[in-house]
Amino acid sequence: MALILGSRRLLPVVWPLVWHLHKTGYNITLEIEMKLIKNKKFLQEIAHHIDALNTLGGGISLPQVKIDKQEKGAVIRVAIPSVSPEAYQIALNQNQLTIIAIHRPDSNPEAVIPLFSQQFALPPQVDLSRIDAVFADQELQVRLPYHTSIYKPRTIEIRLPE
Numbered sequence: 001m002a003l004i005l006g007s008r009r010l011l012p013v014v015w016p017l018v019w020h021l022h023k024t025g026y027n028i029t030l031e032i033e034m035k036l037i038k039n040k041k042f043l044q045e046i047a048h049h050i051d052a053l054n055t056l057g058g059g060i061s062l063p064q065v066k067i068d069k070q071e072k073g074a075v076i077r078v079a080i081p082s083v084s085p086e087a088y089q090i091a092l093n094q095n096q097l098t099i100i101a102i103h104r105p106d107s108n109p110e111a112v113i114p115l116f117s118q119q120f121a122l123p124p125q126v127d128l129s130r131i132d133a134v135f136a137d138q139e140l141q142v143r144l145p146y147h148t149s150i151y152k153p154r155t156i157e158i159r160l161p162e
Contacts, residue, residue: 063101063116064139073145074126080116085135087115090142092131095122099142 063080076099078088083101091098101116122128122144130145 065118073143076120076142076144077139078116078118078142079139081138083115085140088133088135088140090133092128095124095126095128096120097122097131097142097144099140 063078066077068075068077076097078099078101080101083103087101087103089100089102091100097120099116099118099120100114103113103115105111105113125146126144127147131143133140133142135141
């Protein structure tokens, strides 16, 4: 099998695919030419394979997770470059919050490629009924508001037994 690339810059991107094909028994000749590949269907198909193999092989972009603690709550921020909001899933089981990001290739919607998965043990002061999530500025923001009764000063009445 001969693989012809339109630019030398594509070589690092295509290399995981070439290596995978070589390991599975394909005899590969890699030719680099300074011509453009004009077959759009081929480019779309190879892009999905490169993306999937790059992800499975460790990828080149790491998810960034940041937890901002504030007076009235906390915010978990997850940023994964070029991941759409539809790729994220959030699950809450008692005080365990799980954030998952998956990739579903257009060529095979049944296939699921995990991009990110992390669990967070939520502290007791988080009001589980008011947790919400927003996708803004290319990052997922999971807002964890604290119980409001924690911050309201109050006096406690002392009762006498009757």
